[in-house]
Amino acid sequence: MPDEEPDWKRTWKENASAFDRVKSVTMMLTEPQPASWIAEEATVSPNTARDHLRRLIDLGVVMPVDGDGGRRYYPDPLYTRLRDIRGLLDGSTKRQLSERAVELKREIAAWNDEYDADTPDALRERAAADGVGADEAYELVRTASDWELARYRLSLLKNAIENYELWNADRTSITP
Numbered sequence: 001m002p003d004e005e006p007d008w009k010r011t012w013k014e015n016a017s018a019f020d021r022v023k024s025v026t027m028m029l030t031e032p033q034p035a036s037w038i039a040e041e042a043t044v045s046p047n048t049a050r051d052h053l054r055r056l057i058d059l060g061v062v063m064p065v066d067g068d069g070g071r072r073y074y075p076d077p078l079y080t081r082l083r084d085i086r087g088l089l090d091g092s093t094k095r096q097l098s099e100r101a102v103e104l105k106r107e108i109a110a111w112n113d114e115y116d117a118d119t120p121d122a123l124r125e126r127a128a129a130d131g132v133g134a135d136e137a138y139e140l141v142r143t144a145s146d147w148e149l150a151r152y153r154l155s156l157l158k159n160a161i162e163n164y165e166l167w168n169a170d171r172t173s174i175t176p
Contacts, residue, residue, distance in 0.1 A: 009043055018044045022052040023061065027080075032065040032072030085160050085167075094164045101157040104150045111147050120144035120151075 012021065021042035026033075039049035053073050056062035063076045088097060117123050120143075126132065127140035160167070 013043055018042070018048050019052045019055070022049050023056060026053070026056065026062050026073055027075050029074055032074040034070060034072050038073060081156065081159075084156050088156055088160045089164070089167055092160075094161060097157050097161050097164070101154060101161065104154045104157070107150050108147060108154070111143060115140075115143065120147040123147070 016024070022038060022044060025038050025041045035049045035053055036046050038053065039046040042049060044052075053062060053064075056073075057064060060076055061079050062073050065072045065074055088100075111123075112118065115123055115126075117126070123140045123144040127137040127144075132140070
């Protein structure tokens with residue numbers, strides 16, 4: 001008996017276009033992947049995936065990465081950053097953004113004090129050191145990831161605050 005398609009995959013195919021599935025899979029990548037891998041995850045043919053990936057490149061959403069293993073695809077970091085900043089700006093005042101920035105700075109300072117470390121990489125190095133148990137190493141690596149994410153979010157908030165008036169201007173009054 002051939003493998004049956006899982007219900008979630010059948011529902012996904014029924015309710016999302018091939019383009020949307022390719023985009024969704026690609027935007028979740030943490031490392032570049034070939035079109036064949038993306039096609040399998042998005043349940044489309046490799047040719048369909050390549051066609052949609054070309055369109056996503058043209059739209060500035062995806063970047064191709066050429067290497068020894070052939071062409072791979074990855075979310076465009078600029079697109080991702082601006083999308084994340086837009087998400088922060090939507091529905092937030094400048095004061096609210098500033099308050100979130102202060103919270104993140106406090107978290108980073110607390111990790112700095114608690115672990116007597118200046119960077120997330122210092123925690124990773126400590127996790128790999130001799131004599132560090134698995135549980136402690138896991139905690140150090142997890143905190144290092146949280147710290148990096150906090151630094152990234154803080155950088156987004158800084159951009160959003162610095163450009164708040166420009167990026168929240170009445171778009172109907174902007175003329176080319």
